Amino acid sequence: MSGSPEASRVVSAYRRVLPAYTRYRIAQHITPEVRSQVKKRIAEVAAVPQQVDRIRVQRAVRRRPDLYSGPDRIPVTVDHQPRAAFVHEDLTPLLARRENLDAVLDALEGAGIDHFCVRGAFDRSSTVAVADRDRPRVLRALARLCERTPGCVTPIPHGESREPRFCEPGHQPGVWKRAAAAGAVRLTWFHTDPEGRLVLGVPYGCDVEFWTEETPGVLTAPRRNRVTEVVPASGAPVEASDSLFTRLAPAGRDPLPPVRTRAEFTAARPDDVDFPVDVVYTWVDGSDPEWLRRRAQAAGQAYHAEAANAARYLSRDELKYSLRSLRMHAPWVRNIYLVTDDQVPAWLDTSVPGLKVVSHKEIFSDPSVLPTFNSHAIESQLHHIDGLAEHFLYFNDDMFLGREVVPQDFFHANGLTKFFPSPANVPQGEPSELDVPVSVAGKNNRELIEERFGTTLTQKMKHVPYPLRRSVLHEIEEEFAERHRTTMGNRFRSLDDLSIASSLHHYYAFHTGRAVPGNLRYSYVDLALPDTPDRLARLLARRNRHAFCLNDTVSTERDVEAQLALLGPFLEAYFPLPSRFEKSDRRETR
Known part of the structure; x- marks a missing residue:
């Protein structure tokens, strides 16, 4: 066997x-x-x-073959329960959210029921308010809708602030009896891809809230939201882009279709991020013969075995799946820049708007130091990318978004960046050849921070996407000009490197009032450890991490086949849908 x-x-x-x-x-x-x-x-x-x-x-x-079967839906299992899911070729969380919202709006408008959209507490779902006096008509309209289509219902108690997790089939009458006393009900239609690999359900549903007229002429919400819990009962409706009602939507561009709302919910809030955010990747194909030739001809070598280890340059197509994670979980990103040593993945479609491949030659202020095989040197030049937004996220290709994130997870609306300290400490003492490269760079960063600000940094940073500002990086280049030039000129990891993008930026920005600590749910998986299969299985089953990193610093080329056998199915199961940056012929043959 x-x-x-x-x-x-x-x-x-x-x-x-x-x-x-x-x-x-x-x-x-x-x-x-x-x-x-x-x-x-x-x-x-x-x-x-x-x-x-x-x-x-x-x-x-x-x-109920009429509910579970049809040209537009397939049966799926969610939490061991049968559900009918609508099929979409280009499924995203934002699409599932809007499909559910449209189903509810169509039912309310078809029944002639007044309503308005609310800036609710959740970004993945939508919220529609109706007057409690219209509750019987609302419930009848929604029940009829769920009798015709496979909608599910979750009664939500008055004042409930937690996001629902479960639902019941809406064609069963018992759930509507419980909805008669609820403060709100969530309507969910499940959505999936043609092969049923990814199913988006309850978190993307539409909440219908019953606002009561406890004070004559004033409607009061059954729970808190982001703007106001009271509006005039006779207030005039207005139309506004649905982009206002979810922070997953791109800010100020590509607005979502309009919805009916009240003027109170259209005003800009102090925490709305209205500036563009870009993403920068650095990538290398360590199996490329031309790149290997350049590396062999380059004078010098890395000081530490880990820095020279082949695992640092192995490509397991992580970039493809990291881009898929961006497509699914951060649709608000404006442009993506891929920084390479004149290399392009075979599967990447470079003609797609929103993506630009950037050569090292385009960003290094001193091209004579090229070629370089030192990620610290490459990272020191990212702010020279032409057209890059002031605020951007820096990804390594082994970083992935595990669930939906919003700009506010990384930036404050006033422009401050966030950083994410790790529990791991930077070792004490001077840099040593016995130190791994991340510790050496951390010690060098510590020296600069001590000299400039009089504090001693002790923590490393988590391996999550790094929120950065171009202006801060330019300032660091000027403030520490000599050390910056040295890092740029080191072709291989060296004892005098700085880790600018992953650490120094955050401490410098913090001390100059432009960054604050943040928090993300995050996992770090070392592919060389024996518990990797278990950790990947938990990540896939729970899907509750904002970000995760699949890192490897000690493997060899001989380990690649075994790791591909493990990582390939995991990444394909977690991110089954191609991004628009993959060549169409590959997407069609999937």
Whole structure:
């Protein structure tokens, strides 16, 4: 059975069910023969829920084929429950949100019910307000809608501030009895891609709030929102772009279709980010023969084995999936710049608007130091990119967005950037050849901060997208001109490097009043560790990290095949839908 699909299924279930430490203890105390039987039994048990799910879906389809079957929908399973999901070739969270909102608006308008959109507490969902006196008509209109289409319902108690997680089929009458006393109801239609790999559900639903007229002439909300909890009952409706009602929408460009609202919800708020935000990637293909030739001919070498390790330059197509994560989870990004040593991934469509490949030759203030194989040197020149926004995010290609993020996760509306300190400390003492490169650069950064501001930095930064400002980077280049030039000129990682984009910028900006600490839910996965399969499985199952990094500094070319066998399915399952930056022929043959 070794190497067969059945063997792979058994091993996958075994790893998914048991944590790495437990498997290690089993391997120490149980013979291979017994362990093989344990694996098979676990695989059998793990398969039972899947079989039950299939039976539930089959029954649901038989009972209501009009809801679960059709040219525009397919049956799926969500939390072990059968759901009908509408199919979209170009599915995104923003699209799912708008589809659900439009379904509710059409039902209310068709029934002649007055309503207005509200700037609610959540960016992934939408909120529509109606007068509580119209509740019977509203519930009838929504019930009729859910009888014709596979809508699901979640009654929300008065004052409830948490985001709903579950829903019930709207064609069942019991849920509408509970909705009769709720402060709001969430209407959800599930949406998926043609192969049913990604399903977007309850978080992207539309909340219908019942506003009460406790004071004559004044409507009061059943819970808090971002603007106001009272509006005049007879206030005039206005139209505004739906972009106002979700921070996932691009600010000031490509506005979403208009919706009906009240004037109170159209005013700009102090925390609205109205400036453009770009993204910069640095990327290298370490298997490119021309790049390898340039590296072999370059004088000098990295001071530390980790800095010269092949793992630093291996490409596992992480960039493709990182771009997919941007497409899904940060639609507000304006332009993307890919900084390379005159290399372009074979799958990348460079003709698509919004993407520009930038050569090292275009940004290095002293091109004579090229070629360079030092990421610290490349990062020192990012602010020279022509056309780059003042505010931008710097990604390594092994960084991914794991769920929706908004500009406010990285920037304040007044222009301040955020930074994300790591629990890991920068080692004490002077830089040493025994230090790994990140520690050396951290120590050098610490020296500059101590000299300039009199404080001692002790923390590294998390491996998440780094919020940066061009003006701060220019200032650092002038303030520490000699050390900056030295870093730029080091072709390989060196003992006098600075890590400008990933660390020094944040501490310098903080001390000059232009950055503050922030917080993101984040995971760091070292591909060389034995618990990697378990950690990837948890990431995929939960999808609750704003960002995660799949890093590797010690592997060799011999490890690539095994890592591809692990990473490929994970990344494809997490980000199954191509971005617009992938060549169309590859998208069509998927």
